[in-house]
Amino acid sequence: MKTAVIYAHPWDGSFNHAVLESALKGIKESGNDFELIDLNAEGFEPAFKKEELALYSKGKFIDPKVGEYQNKLDKCQEIILIFPIWWGTAPAILKGFFDKILLKDWAYDQMPNGYLKGKLTHIKKVTIFTTMAAPRIGYELFIKKMIKSEIINWTLKTCGVKKSKIFPLCNVVGVTKEKREMWLKNVEDYCKNIR
Ligand SMILES: Cc1cc2nc3c(=O)[nH]c(=O)nc-3n(C[C@H](O)[C@H](O)[C@H](O)COP(=O)(O)O)c2cc1C
Numbered sequence: 001m002k003t004a005v006i007y008a009h010p011w012d013g014s015f016n017h018a019v020l021e022s023a024l025k026g027i028k029e030s031g032n033d034f035e036l037i038d039l040n041a042e043g044f045e046p047a048f049k050k051e052e053l054a055l056y057s058k059g060k061f062i063d064p065k066v067g068e069y070q071n072k073l074d075k076c077q078e079i080i081l082i083f084p085i086w087w088g089t090a091p092a093i094l095k096g097f098f099d100k101i102l103l104k105d106w107a108y109d110q111m112p113n114g115y116l117k118g119k120l121t122h123i124k125k126v127t128i129f130t131t132m133a134a135p136r137i138g139y140e141l142f143i144k145k146m147i148k149s150e151i152i153n154w155t156l157k158t159c160g161v162k163k164s165k166i167f168p169l170c171n172v173v174g175v176t177k178e179k180r181e182m183w184l185k186n187v188e189d190y191c192k193n194i195r
């Protein structure tokens with residue numbers, strides 16, 4: 001079992017970074033292999049340039065990071081996404097990752113009737129750890145719908161990933177230190193038990 005950990009936060013003093021460290025600790029304890037994709041630290045450029053977009057319909061790319069990330073994901077059966085909620089959804093760098101990496105003929109086949117047939121069927125599950133300022137009720141009423149419709153149903157399912165799970169870490173600023181520590185332990189335990 002190999003897990004791709006895709007991390008989208010620029011600051012290593014953040015709670016997201018603590019979540020990342022706990023996830024990696026758990027994966028290492030499990031004995032499983034992993035690939036870390038740290039989008040900010042690796043200087044991933046999320047916006048298409050016109051030369052890149054000119055190749056989009058052919059499923060081709062110029063940015064070498066696209067090929068590098070596709071190769072990493074080819075070897076994985078599990079994905080963990082770690083990101084904060086920014087304006088109701090993932091930070092732009094993660095949206096740009098989906099835009100640029102999930103290309104035709106690699107992530108999906110374009111059918112003559114306009115439908116897309118997902119090709120990432122080797123990815124058995126995606127787990128999302130996401131933090132937000134909103135309380136749980138705000139997540140349940142608004143944010144959950146956005147994450148589910150944009151990321152899980154529209155993007156991941158279209159590309160062939162059938163199973164996804166979200167762990168929302170709500171009101172991160174307001175909760176007690178003990179609660180944050182409990183979350184980190186839960187993240188570690190979850191990642192330790194990935195099979
Ligand atoms: C640009 C930006 C937009 C944000 N939008 C939201 C939002 O829509 N809903 C929300 O609950 N929190 C929002 N937040 C708060 C972040 O989710 C929160 O600060 C983060 O999850 C805390 O984790 P961190 O310490 O790892 O950054 C936003 C923060 C930033 C910087």
